[in-house]
Amino acid sequence: MPAHINPNVFLIFQPDGVVLWDFERHSQYLLAPEYAQRLLEFAYENRAIAQDDKIDRDLQDQKILSEHPFPQSEWGWDPLARIFHVGTKDIRQDLMPTNDREWAVCHTALCIETIKQETPPFRHVPAGPIAPLPEPDFSTLSSKSLWQTLLGRRTCRQFRQEPVSLQTLSNILYASFGFLSEREAQINEFVPKYLRQRRSSPSGGGLNATEIYLFSLQVHGLDAGTYHYDPADHSLGFIRKIQDPKVLPSLLMGQYFSAELAFGIFIAGRFDRMWWKYGHSRAYRVSLLDVGHLSQTFQLASTACGLKTWLSAAFKDSEVEKLLSIASSAEQVLLFVGAGYSDGEDIDAASHRLLSQLKDELP
Known part of the structure; x- marks a missing residue:
């Protein structure tokens, strides 16, 4: 069965390599050449995931590849608008204040x-x-x-x-x-x-x-x-x-x-x-x-x-x-x-x- 590539990822080509960006999960990965090559093979050759292949397992573990179709979201605009909206949605916060003083401490620290x-x-x-x-x-x-x-x-x-x-x-x-x-x-x-x-x-x-x-x-x-x-x-x-x-x-x-x-x-x-x-x-x-x-x-x-x-x-x-x-x-x-x-x-x-x-x- 051909693998499915997560529709919420895109590639950015930088001087030090290729970065894969999962904009829905707010995750970025610097791809080694063999990982980038493997993704191209999945994109162009309709390959199935090989469970005995470390690269395939890594891509599957990070939800970049799947044996089943990824959920499709309703979206009437082009992918650029979706990347912007979804990519700025549900941002992660390392420390979540639980009371008024904690919020004040966090906010004041940011301002300082x-x-x-x-x-x-x-x-x-x-x-x-x-x-x-x-x-x-x-x-x-x-x-x-x-x-x-x-x-x-x-x-x-x-x-x-x-x-x-x-x-x-x-x-x-x-x-x-x-x-x-x-x-x-x-x-x-x-x-x-x-x-x-x-x-x-x-x-x-x-x-x-x-x-x-x-x-x-x-x-x-x-x-x-x-x-x-x-x-x-x-x-x-x-x-x-x-x-x-x-x-x-x-x-x-x-x-x-x-x-x-x-x-x-x-x-x-x-x-x-x-x-x-x-x-x-x-x-x-x-x-x-x-x-x-x-x-x-x-x-x-x-x-x-x-x-x-x-x-x-x-x-x-x-x-x-x-x-x-x-x-x-x-x-x-x-x-x-x-x-x-x-x-x-x-x-x-x-x-x-x-x-x-x-x-x-x-x-």
């Missing part, structure tokens, strides 16, 4: 060990002018109730190509992404200096492991271009000018209506700040959650300021990185959110025309 390492700094744009922003004015935000704002938030795909004021942009950036001086008095005395920044959204580990990039299209008093937002100084660091607004739809996989936005934000994850405290790849999940929190806050703040919003995770990663001068793999763009004045249409104009022609054929 972490601060012995140098903190990855937030990004500062070294070249180019710094554009100061007006002091935030929260009279508009304060006049809207949370319920009004929640009801008013809507993902739109038609915008009026109408400029927004620099004051409005300032209010939204600070409320969504700024380090809020208004929260400083609330910070516990035991929080170390490197974790004392506070945004209006939660952040995994208090690390604020994100960077914010503005794509300005139609903002009064601000050139069309890309900027880095400094949440500590509440200022914009100029990166480059944008001459053609159609650059944005090209970056966003042809979503042409993005050129009508007044401005957009690319939110990037700073993985090195996550690695600094959390070594396990489950922290990648937290990076995605951080971006989601910031996105929702941005949309609510923009809505309260009278704008409509749109967001997308479909973009050309490498081209966006070049445009934003992101050169490190430790920083990756994860989401785009945009805002502008709109009549509230959630279907773009071209699709609306097409659907109107096809309405008799629609179910």
